[in-house]
Amino acid sequence: MITLSYNQESLEYDAYALLTSFYPGIETRQLLSEEGTGEADELHIHAEEDGSCRLFFRAGAVFDKDREYAFSPEREATEGAPGEEALRVLKWERKRFFYDCFADYSGRELPWGGLTGVRPTKLILGTARERELSEEELIRFMYEQYRVSEEKAKLGYRIAMLEDGLLDPFRSGGYSLYIGIPFCPSTCLYCSFLSYPIAAFRKKVSEYLDCVETELAALPEIMKGQAPDTVYIGGGTPTALSAEELERLLEMVRRLIPASGKNTQGLRFRLQTGSLREFTVEAGRPDSITPEKLRVMRKYVVDRISVNPQTFKEETLRLIGRHHTTEQLCEAFALARSEGFDNINMDLILGLPGEKLSDVEHTLSRVAELGPDSLTVHSLALKRAAKMREWVAEHGQISGLDYECAMKMASDTADALGMKPYYLYRQKNMAGALENTGFAREGKYGLYNIVIMEEVQSIYAIGAGTVSKKVFTDGSGRIERCDTHKDLSLYLSDIQAMIERKRRLFGEG
Ligand code: SF4
Incomplete structure (x- = not known):
């Protein structure tokens, strides 16, 4: 375990983010302390009033030597009251100093340097x-x-x-609609999303859909009749619902979604005329895909789905708790193609437990054989997933994968499939300090993915554990958010309050 101590709270965020990027997966405790504890494996940071600071590494099981680094700002913070710009410059000067210390101490560079943000x-x-x-x-x-x-x-x-x-078409103040379905066939080892195993929560599904319907019914009034630009149904796994439940959900979306202008002919018309730019359902788990559900999605003009292998190694699939085989994945993909889906995404995760470059190579060759329209490549994030933390505690290191090489192989495969990288985001504690990248063929870009990542328009989010975001288009860059209860029972019992939160967020201004 590493101890990170600092004498000013303002040092905490930057130092912690860099420490966990250079030493991922190692437990870290943080404490505010004037001089530090003096214990082994401690990193102590001491800042002075004039903006200078010193950094001490103390040797132990993780840090292999004692070392001290010192920093003085180019412009002293005491030279008059520093303005906002001067503080920003000082913050980055100091962050660069932290990064250079970590790089020097560890003998490593990070691909994204000192950048720790997700966008x-x-x-x-x-x-x-x-x-x-x-x-x-x-x-x-x-x-x-x-x-x-x-x-x-x-x-x-x-x-x-x-x-x-x-x-460009999204900058004029519209919004996208997200609906979260928090049920899955089983819980994956690395899952940090809101997900309830559907078999145990089957009795709650109908009540949940009632609440989604109540939320959807309030949408036209709150958004003043304006239609969304894109619709994304995610989760969870929306196709964990039965075909009948899925049809109920899609029918209510078509019936209740507001129509813009004089257009009152529903979703189908708007998709055909191009005013709804994208309608995605995250099918995700191959074990939840059936011909009936695919037909229901076609009927309601869903034009983009995901069928996610994550890996083509059977042993890993069992280990991570995904109860499907690679054969099921291929069948689900072929079925989706035969039902007419011409925009299918696949998600992969690099760095799953025990996987080597040869496993990644095998997965990529199977993906290339299937030929999806887009590919989203994730680096495993060692984050909040409780099951993953338990696994790491029991088994230690997850994977000795050369992430940069694996990412390059994935990028080459996408290139060979005629895809370009079109969106990118990072998460805390990402393996290899890399990124998640979406690749797609021309015209098959996941527009919702870009919209949410670049924060160019508002997101109206419905369902348990979702976050709505109002993006102000007055040039201020201001963004306000409201969430819904993550706890299913609370969400179900408090639905009117969830709607009121959105009314307050979107209703004014
Ligand atoms: S399919 Fe996705 S949401 Fe469901 S348990 Fe697995 S990671 Fe979580």
Whole structure:
């Protein structure tokens, strides 16, 4: 275990985020302390009033030597009252110092340098625009300011430029609709989403759909009759519902979703005329996909689905608690194609327990044989998932995978399938300190994914454990949020309060 101590609370966030990126999966305790504890494996940070600070590594089982680093800001914080810009500069100067210390101490660099936020492409696009930088200048700036590698800065720039064009129609103040269905066939080892095993919660499903219907019925009034630009039904696994339940859900979406302007002919009409730009259902688990459910989705003009292998190694599937085989995955994919789905995404996870580069290679070759329209490649996040934490405590290291090499292999496969990287995000505690990247063929980009990641328009979110987001389009960059209860019983019993939260968020201004 590592102890991270600091004498000012303001040091906590940046130091902790970098520490967990350089030393992922190692338990860390944090404490506010003037001089630190002096114990083994402690990193103590001591800041002074003038903005200077010192960093001490104390040797132990994780840190292999004692070492001290010192930092003085270019402009002393005591030279008059520092303005907002000066504080921002100081914060980044200090963060760069932390990063350089970690890199020097560990002998490693991180692909994304000192960037710890989840939306690097948003930052890249904003920086390129604000400073009017060419690609070359941007790459230099990203290194000098944040220590981002040339490869990642290039990737981020390429994606940011592609997204910029795709996002144009979404900048004028519309919104996208998200509906969360928090049920799954079983719980995956790494799951950090809201997910209830459907067999145990079967009796609650009808009541849950009643609540979704109540929420949907309130939407037209709250959003003043405006239709959403995209609809995304996720979870959980929406196809964990029976075909009848799924039809009930999709029928209510079609019936209750507001129509924009004079268009009153429902979802089908809007999809055909192009005013609803995308309708996705996260089918996700192959063991939940049946011909009936696929037909129901076609009937209600769902135009994008996911069929997610995560891996093509049977042993790993069993280990991570996904009760399906690779054969079922291939059958579900073929079935979806035969039912006419021409925009199918596949999710993969790099770094699943025990997996090596040869397993990743095998998975990618099977994906290439199937030929999905888009591919989302995740690096395993060692985060809140309770089951995963237990697994790590019992088995230790999850995987000795060379993540950069695995990500490069995935990117090459996507390239060979005619796909481009089109969206990217990062999470805390990501294995390899890498990123999750979405690749897609031209015209098959998951628009909702970009919209939510780049925060260009509001998200109206329905269902337990969802977060609605109001993005102000007045140029201020202001974003306000409201959530719903994660606890299923609370959500079911408090539905009117959940609606009122959204009425307050979206109703004014
Ligand atoms: S399918 Fe997704 S939401 Fe369901 S348990 Fe697995 S990771 Fe969680």
